Amino acid sequence: MKQEKNLQKSRPILSFFQLLAALSSLIMLYFLYQAQILPVRLFGFVAIFYLLLIALLIVISRKIILLVILLILNTLINIALSFVFYKYNDYFSQIGKNETYEEKYSLITLASSSLAKTGQGEIIRIGILNSDPYKETVEQYLQADAASREGLLAKSLTQSDYLGFSDTLSLTSSLINQNNTKEASSVRTIFLSNGNLESLKDNNQEIWNQLHVLQEVTLKVTPKTIETTKNTSLDTPFTVYISGIDNRDHTLPYAARSDVNLIMVFNPARHQILVLNTPRDFYVPLAMNGQKDKLTHAGLYGVNESIHTLENFYNIKINYYARINFDATSSIVDQLGGVDITLPYAINTYHGRRSYQPGTYHLNGAEALDIARERVSISWAGGDRERGRNQEKILSALIGKVQQDSNILGKVDQIFASIAKNIQTNFTSDDLKYLVQKQLTSPAKWQTELIDVDGKADITSTFTYQEPKHFVWHPYPESVDRAKAKLQEYLK
Numbered sequence: 293m294k295q296e297k298n299l300q301k302s303r304p305i306l307s308f309f310q311l312l313a314a315l316s317s318l319i320m321l322y323f324l325y326q327a328q329i330l331p332v333r334l335f336g337f338v339a340i341f342y343l344l345l346i347a348l349l350i351v352i353s354r355k356i357i358l359l360v361i362l363l364i365l366n367t368l369i370n371i372a373l374s375f376v377f378y379k380y381n382d383y384f385s386q387i388g389k390n391e392t393y394e395e396k397y398s399l400i401t402l403a404s405s406s407l408a409k410t411g412q413g414e415i416i417r418i419g420i421l422n423s424d425p426y427k428e429t430v431e432q433y434l435q436a437d438a439a440s441r442e443g444l445l446a447k448s449l450t451q452s453d454y455l456g457f458s459d460t461l462s463l464t465s466s467l468i469n470q471n472n473t474k475e476a477s478s479v480r481t482i483f484l485s486n487g488n489l490e491s492l493k494d495n496n497q498e499i500w501n502q503l504h505v506l507q508e509v510t511l512k513v514t515p516k517t518i519e520t521t522k523n524t525s526l527d528t529p530f531t532v533y534i535s536g537i538d539n540r541d542h543t544l545p546y547a548a549r550s551d552v553n554l555i556m557v558f559n560p561a562r563h564q565i566l567v568l569n570t571p572r573d574f575y576v577p578l579a580m581n582g583q584k585d586k587l588t589h590a591g592l593y594g595v596n597e598s599i600h601t602l603e604n605f606y607n608i609k610i611n612y613y614a615r616i617n618f619d620a621t622s623s624i625v626d627q628l629g630g631v632d633i634t635l636p637y638a639i640n641t642y643h644g645r646r647s648y649q650p651g652t653y654h655l656n657g658a659e660a661l662d663i664a665r666e667r668v669s670i671s672w673a674g675g676d677r678e679r680g681r682n683q684e685k686i687l688s689a690l691i692g693k694v695q696q697d698s699n700i701l702g703k704v705d706q707i708f709a710s711i712a713k714n715i716q717t718n719f720t721s722d723d724l725k726y727l728v729q730k731q732l733t734s735p736a737k738w739q740t741e742l743i744d745v746d747g748k749a750d751i752t753s754t755f756t757y758q759e760p761k762h763f764v765w766h767p768y769p770e771s772v773d774r775a776k777a778k779l780q781e782y783l784k
Contacts, residue, residue: 309363310350316370317346323377328725329732384721386712395426395513395545396486399445399506402467407444407480408504415444418454419463419479421488425547425594427456429513430483443507455479460492461758464499481506487548488592495757516546518718519596521609526726529783532556533599533613536621536664536683537591544617544716550591550598552616552664552683555606557782563736565691566782568606568775569684569744575752575764576605583755586764592756605772608779612719620714621664622657624690627707630656631689633663633682641666660686684742691740743778746771 321339324330330338349363399415407413420430431454433441438448457463463482470478484492486508493500523530536552537544550572557566572588579600580593590598599610625631634652641647641662648663655663664683747765754762 306356306360306363309360309367313349313363313366313370314346316367316374317342320370320374320377323374323381327377327380328722328729329377329380331729331733334733381721383708383712384724386708387715387717387719387721387724393512393515394543395429395511395547396543397430397483397509397511398486398489399443399481399483399509400467400489400503401481401506402470403502403504405480405504407506411444411506413444415447415449415481416453417479417481418449419466419482420454420456421460421463421484422456422458423593424485424488425516426485426511426513429511433509433511434483441509445507445509454483459756459758460484460488461496464492464496464503468499468502483509485545485547487545491549491589491592491756495762496760498760513546516594516596518599518613520599520613520718521611522718523611526723526730527560529557529559529561530611531608531783532558533602533610534687535591535595535598535613535615537615537617544615544714547594548591549588551588553587553598553602554683554687555602555608555610555779557779559782560730563738564782565738565740566778567684567687567740567742568779569681569742570602570605571679571745571747571765573763573765574745574747575750575754575766576601578755579604581755585755586762589754589756606776606779608776608783612717612723614715614717614719617714618661618665621686622661623714624657624707625655625660625686626657628690628693630654631660631686631693633660633685633689635663635682639663639666681742681744684744688740688742691738695737741778743775745775 321342324338325335346366349359349366399418401407418434420427420434424430431451434445434449434454435451438446441447455466457466463479463484466479467482470480489505520533532555534552534554534556535550536554537548537550553570553572555568555570557568559565570587572586574587575584576587576590577583578585578590578593578597580597587598587601590601595613595615599613602608603610632652632654635648635650637650639648646659646662653659664679664686666679666682745767747767750764750766751761752764753759754764
């Protein structure tokens with residue numbers, strides 16, 4: 293009688309914890325479903341089992357104290373798991389969302405001009421690039437209400453105030469030789485993207501030394517659609533283009549030189565990955581016009597140009613892409629605790645001023661980035677070609693580290709935060725979650741094969757910079773044919 297009376301008194305408290313356990317269980321299962329960690333069928337079994345367990349805890353009503361303790365424990369576990377699955381979903385939702393909605397441009401004049409010396413005067417005849425992927429946006433900006441612009445550009449402009457040029461050389465030449473050219477084709481200033489400006493600085497010091505940046509402008513732009521051939525299934529072989537962009541202001545502009553050009557082929561059935569490196573200085577036909585240029589310069593015309601140029605060169609379709617700036621490489625290596633790299637020769641890095649003798653080294657992020665960027669001190673071994681091989685070593689070491697690191701889950705937060713800020717990709721969050729699901733349900737180790745292509749060194753003109761002549765690699769046909777055959781082998 294007394295026991296029955298106590299039971300009645302405890303009923304409201306018991307009901308509260310039963311309701312709390314039921315609600316927290318449903319929330320946890322919702323986040324688990326969103327995470328897509330388990331295949332649908334397996335998730336169904338787990339959900340039914342878990343809900344039956346909760347139902348049992350709700351039905352049982354005799355041992356009140358024990359039951360309340362179990363319900364509280366269940367609720368706490370549900371809250372913890374809900375948070376874990378929520379964070380997991382949040383990680384993947386950030387990937388690919390860091391689209392660049394801004395592009396930086398500079399207004400430039402001659403260093404010897406009164407405009408450069410005083411910073412004051414009237415802007416007359418602005419030169420722009422016709423090949424700029426955001427030419428329409430540039431034109432809209434220059435023709436917009438003068439009140440929307442600042443500095444020297446805060447004046448009314450019409451279409452007659454600017455002139456388009458086919459390439460950087462003709463654009464800068466019009467500025468430099470303004471007194472020797474016809475008035476109709478001469479300009480007093482040029483408006484150039486910072487990606488093209490950095491490239492000009494590296495490729496033609498003679499011209500660069502004659503220029504002066506008057507002001508920098510950040511334009512709001514509509515992100516360009518990246519044109520790839522999406523794969524029908526991630527269970528079949530698929531290709532990924534990895535582009536390491538040469539951008540020094542820690543952003544991911546649409547148009548920028550691509551100094552790292554890796555094509556990865558994933559074969560899920562065989563758990564094999566092929567990594568093909570194409571040197572940045574490979575002399576290849578551009579997709580947009582068939583003109584020969586360095587592969588890295590294709591990126592100056594936008595991501596699509598790099599993708600289509602490589603597709604044409606290797607006769608494949610690229611399904612996915614990932615563009616990474618230098619910050620991502622360094623940060624990810626640090627988050628994984630460094631990588632072990634074997635160097636068969638001495639290296640003196642230009643950027644970090646570090647020296648390495650032949651041997652195996654444990655590198656942190658900054659050190660790995662130095663090795664990945666170095667080509668001058670290893671010019672005897674192929675320079676840019678050998679740099680690509682070192683980049684492949686670092687990538688392979690990262691893949692191995694992820695598979696072997698037992699504490700990888702504790703580093704996920706920092707790794708994903710680093711990746712999200714420094715990467716652009718067309719992998720959707722569902723794509724990435726599915727790949728993780730496949731690995732968790734079938735935890736096989738992936739075998740990685742690294743290959744590259746070879747060529748003959750030369751100094752010649754390029755489409756982007758006709759003068760001065762530049763260092764290039766003329767591809768060896770037999771080397772390219774071997775790479776094509778290997779790509780097809782992995783794609784079967």
